[in-house]
Amino acid sequence: MATELLKIYGDRKSQPTRAILIFCKANGIQFEEVKIRLFTSDVQTPEYQAIHPLKKVPAIADGDFTLFESHAILTYLACWYQVPDHWYPADLRKRAKVQSVLDWHQTTLRYGSTRYLINTVLAPTFGKTPNPQVAAEYEQILVQSLSTVETLWLKGDAKFLLGNDQPSVADLALVCEIMQLHRVNSSYKLQVLDEKDRARILSPYKKVQEWIEATKASTQPHFDDVHGILYKAKIKFQKQREIATLQSKINRDPQTTLTDEAAIAAPAIHGGKRTLSKGNKTPAAIGIPIML
Numbered sequence: 439m440a441t442e443l444l445k446i447y448g449d450r451k452s453q454p455t456r457a458i459l460i461f462c463k464a465n466g467i468q469f470e471e472v473k474i475r476l477f478t479s480d481v482q483t484p485e486y487q488a489i490h491p492l493k494k495v496p497a498i499a500d501g502d503f504t505l506f507e508s509h510a511i512l513t514y515l516a517c518w519y520q521v522p523d524h525w526y527p528a529d530l531r532k533r534a535k536v537q538s539v540l541d542w543h544q545t546t547l548r549y550g551s552t553r554y555l556i557n558t559v560l561a562p563t564f565g566k567t568p569n570p571q572v573a574a575e576y577e578q579i580l581v582q583s584l585s586t587v588e589t590l591w592l593k594g595d596a597k598f599l600l601g602n603d604q605p606s607v608a609d610l611a612l613v614c615e616i617m618q619l620h621r622v623n624s625s626y627k628l629q630v631l632d633e634k635d636r637a638r639i640l641s642p643y644k645k646v647q648e649w650i651e652a653t654k655a656s657t658q659p660h661f662d663d664v665h666g667i668l669y670k671a672k673i674k675f676q677k678q679r680e681i682a683t684l685q686s687k688i689n690r691d692p693q694t695t696l697t698d699e700a701a702i703a704a705p706a707i708h709g710g711k712r713t714l715s716k717g718n719k720t721p722a723a724i725g726i727p728i729m730l
């Protein structure tokens with residue numbers, strides 16, 4: 439009797455979803471990817487809620503066994519599919535150390551990173567205006583977490599967390615989180631943050647940057663394949679940032695003159711219907727309502 443293929447429910451825009459997909463691909467675990475788009479009706483169906491009652495991603499179904507929470511999924515898959523030991527060591531004490539990083543991650547690095555992004559680049563996606571004050575608070579948590587990775591978890595000259603020379607599920611989970619912020623080099627732009635914010639946050643952490651590269655290299659080509667979606671997302675977020683900036687300028691000063699650059703962004707506010715000519719014009723002159 440044919441066994442049912444493992445199903446991974448998720449959205450590649452979600453960091454923990456990407457970690458699970460990369461893990462399975464890197465370990466030759468066969469699976470079916472079921473796309474559940476974040477913040478859509480996909481999470482509202484009774485079928486999905488039977489798998490993830492909290493309506494989030496990721497989740498898995500392995501035969502009649504269902505599971506959510508990405509760290510639980512990663513450790514389950516590592517044990518059930520008997521992947522190489524370094525991913526989740528059989529030695530109880532080594533395993534507990536990996537678990538310790540995973541537990542730490544949820545309330546520190548992930549907590550700071552997701553909330554920082556929600557209050558900066560992702561704010562328009564949630565119908566919010568970016569809030570610099572709140573963002574600064576979460577940036578503090580994020581930066582402290584990166585400092586902990588650099589000085590505590592990346593011991594000595596080891597390439598991976600906990601002084602290891604090969605990656606564990608913790609390396610993958612944390613690096614997927616940081617990829618949201620990261621840029622690898624000028625020809626490979628994956629980050630959703632703009633350049634100056636990314637540089638401010640990440641550049642002090644040289645070991646963190648080397649570790650990201652090592653984790654990527656250990657799971658290629660799957661790492662890049664699964665992260666491809668972030669490039670598209672970055673372009674969208676840049677556009678949203680331009681529009682939000684223009685909108686707040688116009689709200690502050692109705693006589694704001696639109697540069698060519700802003701004029702290009704403006705039509706998006708009106709559903710992309712308006713074509714603007716070049717040159718500086720006031721919003722009123724080109725018929726943009728002052729209250730947007």
Ligand SMILES: N[C@@H](CCC(=O)N[C@@H](CS)C(=O)NCC(=O)O)C(=O)O
Pocket residue numbers: 451452453454455476477493494495496506507508509544
């Ligand atoms: N601790 C959970 C986090 C799950 C989570 O927050 N997923 C996000 C996407 S990365 C989500 O589904 N957000 C939608 C929502 O919160 O409604 C895990 O590691 O799986």
